[in-house]
Amino acid sequence: MDYQAVIGLEVHAHLKTRTKAFCGCPTEFGAPANSQVCPVCLGFPGSLPVLNKAALDFAVKVALALNCTVQEFTKLDRKNYFYPDLPKNYQISQYDLPLSRNGFLDIFTGKTRKRIGITRVHLEEDAGKLIHQESVSLVDFNRSGIPLLEIVSEPDINSPQEAYAYLTALKSILEYLEVSDCDMEKGSLRCDANISVRKAGEKTLGTKAELKNMNSFKAVRDALDYEILRQSEEVASGNAVVQETRLWDAGKQKTLPMRAKEEAKDYRYFPEPDLPPFIIRAEAIEEVRKGIPEMPREKISRFMSDFGISEYDATILTSRKEDALFAEECIKEYPEKDKKTVTNWLIGPLLSEANNRNCALPGLRITAKRLLGLISLVERQEISGLSAKTVLTEMIDSGREAGEIIKEKGLSQVSDSASLESVADEVIRENVKSVADFKQGKESALMFLVGQAMKKSRGKANPKVIQEVLKRRLADA
Amino acid sequence: MNLNTSTLTAHELIEKLDGREITLEEVLSGLRERINKIDPQVKAYVRRNEPQAAVNPAAAGPLKGIPVTVKDNICTEGLNTECCSHILEGFRPPYDATVIRKLKSAGATILGLKANMDEFAFGSSTENSYFGPTHNPWRLDCVPGGSSGGSAAAVAADEAVFALGSDTGGSIRQPAAFCGVVGMKPTYGRVSRYGLIAFASSLDQIGPITKDVEDCSLLLGVISGHDPLDSTSVDAPVPDYGKSLDRDIKGLKIAIPKEYFVEGMEAQVKEALEEAVSELKKLGATVKEISLPHTKYAVPVYYIVATAEASSNLARFDGVQYGLRIKSENLIEMYKKTRGEGFGQEAKRRVILGTFALSHGYYEAYYLNALKVRTLIKRDFDGAFKEFDCIVTPTSPSAAFKIGEKVEDPLKMYLSDIYTISANLAGIPAISVPCGFTGDNLPVGLQILARPFDEGTLLKAAFAYEQATVWHKMKPKV
Amino acid sequence: MPITKDTVEYVAHLARIDLQAKELEKLSRQLEEIVIFIDRFKELDLKGVSAASHILPIHNVLREDAPRPGLCAEKALQCAPQKEGNFFAVPKVIE
Known part of the structure; x- marks a missing residue:
């Protein structure tokens, strides 16, 4: 039985602004823990966010480059959930009125071209970083508040190769625009995948799993390969695929269900009252469009x-x-x-x-x-x-x-046939079997002999000339 | 000189300091003495054992080093700022709120003691403070109002020259009315909220609580203005508020909303208001009754919008970066225990109500619809201000109530904000000035509301009224 | 729709607040009364009314992408209930 994979990717990319999304802290990677922080990105009581203009401009640029419609009216919302890397226990993100929607990205997998739909591109802030130890987890807020683009694809991707091509093409666009470093190792580009399988020809979607913790494009491809196999086997053996989040374990080359208990998601989104909305007029969009280089x-x-x-x-x-x-x-x-x-x-x-x-x-x-x-x-x-x-x-x-x-x-090529004759003769002498093969009409034997002659001349022989010389001497031999 | 400086207003102190009749040291020590003597009864301040004045090196500005009392939810660098909550125990902000920065550069001394308040400004009586209630200086068995009850009681009892409060649904005006002082909630966006520990971000404003209208204009002038650190702070010029104090309100068009006279208003409050209205007429204003038809929805809308925002704003108090942490092996347990023990009853009630209003399946019915009704309430005011310069109402339906009287009945407590809440929902400025006393010798407040950014008209009307009456000169006998 | 005890329990968990059994009982009762009171705005016809998510008529408040001084790690961590080196520490997070 053939199975078709249905894949949607959710990419998060750091925008390389000088300062964070809502405060003036630097965004450089690799600084000592909690040294690039202020009351705002620490979520200290009383602090308030003010949006970085460059972050908005970059986001609009990306939206346009991904052929999205930039919304005239957009606002930021709070996504509420408790996690120790999230200093306010809400993330400033976008919910019902994202910056842009309905774009696409054309990918090329070596043989065919395919259009992948982009559901939405929106702006949000990154959380801090957790380092897990024996009995405690450590929190570093240097990354907290770095502007992040969330780029959500339609479930138009049907193979790990297409996913890989999509990520390569997307990364390429972000780099062309000079808005992101796209370095998965440093976490400036991250990718989660939703994947389900269905029997070939079937219309209804299968139950999907969400894959996380993939640290390179290759890991995304490998995780999807593994997951397609796993889900197909489940379906083939009559088991139901469980809707869950699974983490890619690069060491084991496996996806494994999360250990933490998953709760029903109730993020209680509501408009961020600390940030008045944004109106992006057509003229402003055109202005940004003009600044977009060849994609x-x-x-x-x-x-x-x-x-x-x-x-x-x-x-x-x-x-x-x-x-x-x-x-x-x-x-x-x-x-x-x-x-x-x-x-x-x-x-x-x-x-x-x-x-x-x-x-x-x-x-x-x-x-x-x-x-x-x-x-x-x-x-x-x-x-x-x-x-x-x-x-x-x-x-x-x-x-x-x-x-x-x-x-x-002394690498000049030797094209002088006279000086190549001795080389040819030596080769003929040393490769009796190939010579015999050639004489019985095996053309490939000649190429082998040419190769040997090239080797002998330490690459200096002109291959065309030596071939002719060899042919001549073989006829004589 | 043997002058009792603690009874003086800020503008009087400035005059005397300018004329070298008194010294700043006398002002500071006079206040210290007064606090030491009175505060054990009034309990307007928290952490009374700490050093009392944070000396300000820039004491040379227009405020001449005069001390200002600050509510416990406004960040003061290096001084405990705990919102009178157990969960913020020991929190010392590493920065000053914008209003504190402005006050310091205007030459004010920031008093090291912070004013008592309902925990996170959740309340109308200051009984919800982790540090215990403040007492009304006019009658110690009564509440001072809330949530800025500490600030208002301190000003009324001459334990403060002037003070900052914050107002989300009446938290400056209602305690000002209960304590017989002046309190103003400026237009939303007039005063920076940077450094005000948020209760409800779309409603909160910092404002002055003072002994008279002139001090109110003085303090408002210092703290107002655009702040690039607050996206909701409006970039509009700040007028010279002192110029509004000309006593001339001839031709001022005043409206009285009939809906404010139906639900539960005390007879003595009604009488005081009527007398105030006839005084305003005598001063040359015209007064007409109008209708603000959506008034009765203000309290329900408020308790959805304010608690929803609060539930999110208070999520950060989780024991990770600062404040209380109840130790636990497990992260979720730590969150739950810390917040279960760290928050008082009212805080839990509001956070849970607000979380409910935003949660899946209830968002549309509660939060979203509340925002729609908020639009209707704002439209009521927009309509009224097309024709009228200000609206006059009582500040509160009753005078100060007894300590303990409403603690077990939250809904009854919520209804004591019925006249003040609409100004926050509509974002408009409002002031409360003393307008008389009940038979129990408890002050009554007159509330005046005006168009957005028209604090000038509020001050003008309030000053004309104040100067024509004697109420602001009355002092409690503590 | 009055709020039930189950709802209060669920919401308290969402809000990460531990409630004692008695507290839950009392809060549920009070919240039910409050929600019934709040429900009075359901009598209004709100079709076509816009939601006042922001009361000010302002938009596009932005700052330039310019650095501002922040806090050093020592100040950032000065009130931390538990720290290790320059990190905040919490009970181990299980993923």
Whole structure:
């Protein structure tokens, strides 16, 4: 029996304003406990909130970038519940008149594009942080009051891969707008998931579980994978799925029900009397809209039409704004009409170097001009592709130019067939079996022999030339 | 000089300090003596054993170092501020309320003792204080009113020069009336609430309790004005209130709402009001009866809106960061025990009522509908002020009642706020001035209400009336 | 709809207030009386009436994104009933 997963994601993202949502305390991560606090974010008696203008502006920006309708009249509400990280025992949030509703986000999973609905984007404040010890829990309020966006998706997501693509696309938008650090490890981006399964073709929704405690996009994917399996097995064996909150245990690679007793949720929302409402007029919205830079989706389309690259490649290159800017410069400067070569360089060696070094492409400190220089050396067959990768790594490590490195390491490509003949002969001598295979018509044996010759020349041989030489000598042999 | 400074008003003290007839030290020691002598009977102050005056280095401002008495729910840096509740035991705010900052920079001395009050301002008699009740200086077996009963009794008994109270449903005006002093609730948004420990955020205002109208205008002028720390504080210019004190109310259009004369008003209160009205007419005002048709819904609406907000505002008192904590191995137990023991009966009643009004299944019927009726009540006033400059009513349907008389009947207690609550619901300013005495020698108060931000008219009318009568000169014999 | 003892018990739990049996009894009685009194506004027709969630005609009160001095940890924790280092401490929270 096939099961379909129905997934909705609830993302919370810190806005990187200088100060907190309702007071002038700094928002920097990693300060000593309770050192970035004041009466307001500690919820001390008598203190009152005043909304940070930047937080509202950022929120409107995100809402627009997610194609939401920004509401003309919006207000903040109190969500009442007791928890020791919540200093007032209510959270300033939004209830029935959120900042914005009805948006969407297009995702691309490698094969197909899909539109995921955004139910609402609203503004709220973060709580403090709890550290659990043997017999007590410790509370640090540095995080209390940091502005938070809650972004709720429709249950339009049907697989862990789509969830992953949704989060990547969302993160990309928030980074493009420069409104959030989106660092799940630091807790500046958090994601909860609602998931249920149903038999393929069924219309009614199954009972959902709420998943929490996932600390990376990968954890979200893994938790959803696990949960689909778990729920499908439950349904298949005729058991009912229990509506509950489950926590992802990364060590056990399992979701487990919460230990605390879950109570019926009765948050007693009501309008925050300390904050008069907000009227966001059409002109103000247009003003914000004007300030929104090109978004990833637009960039993908433009890369595809302007540079003729595939959607898959464009999606990878635009996922991070800094990558996209660097890639665009390289692609533009690349003289050939077909951009495949430079795109492959960027997606292949460049991004892998960047990932190894945990930085974006500009962080490699290699200019577009130098990169294109290196590519042209390969194209002119002055060095082999293999050597070029060694040169690239060296360029990044040392900051030196390609020519210098090639000279020093003697990596110039050998295209002179005469000097390659001895290499070819050696290879033929040492690989009797492959030679025999080739002679019996096995083409792949030739590629193996080319590889061996490349190895012998320490990558310096021009692969095309050595192939021809090998063919010639094999015919003679 | 052997002048009894404690009977003087602030404006009289300023004059004498300016003329070097007295020194600030004499004022402070005179007050200290008076408190030591009288307060064991009146009990207007809490923590009487603590140092009495927090000396203010900026004593040079217009207030000349004159001491001001502060209600126990207004934050004073480094001085206990406990809302007369067990749950806030030992709480010393690390900051000053905006009104305290303003008073200090105007040269006031903040009295180290705080004025008694009903716990969290929940009450109309000051009997709900964790520290025990305050007694009415006019009759010690009577309540001083509440919740700012300590502030009003202190001013009436000359244990304070002037004082700050807070008013959510009448908590300044009703005790001012019961104690025979002047009390004003300013327009919502006129005075910053930053540092006032919230009871009901959409209703609370800090205001002056003084010996006469001139002091009221003086204190109001100091504490008013926009505060960037309070989003509900309005950015409107503060007029020179002293200019309102010109005794000229010729042509002032006064309305009397007929609905205020139906439910349970004492005959002597009615008489006092009628005399006051004829006095106002004599001074040149025109007086007409009007209807405020939604008056009878004010108390029900208030007890939903105020308790709903309070239930949320008081959630923070949980034993985590400050105040009382009843030890427990388990977090929920700790919350419940701390709040069960830390809150008094009235606080529990109101928090539970407010939680109920917001809870699932009751929100629409109670909280939401109460907000709608609040709109209707405000519209009543908007309509009246299109035609009239002010509205005149008694401050309370009765004079001070006996200590213990209403404690066991909360609903009866709630109804003693019947005339004052509407001003908070509508956000308009209102003042209470003394307008006579009952046969038991208990003061009666006249309430005047005006348009939003028109405190000037209130002061003008109140001053003209006060200067034409003798009530403000009467002193209790304690 | 008068408020029942069960409702009071539920609401007291929501509000995290421990009530003794006698207290619950008495409070339920008093609250019932109060709620019946409050119910008088149900006689009004409130169709089309807007809810006065904010009484002031002001909106868009915002502050600039500029830092203001706050409290040092020592001051923040000065009234704490239990602390460990610079942290507030509470009985262990079970998730």
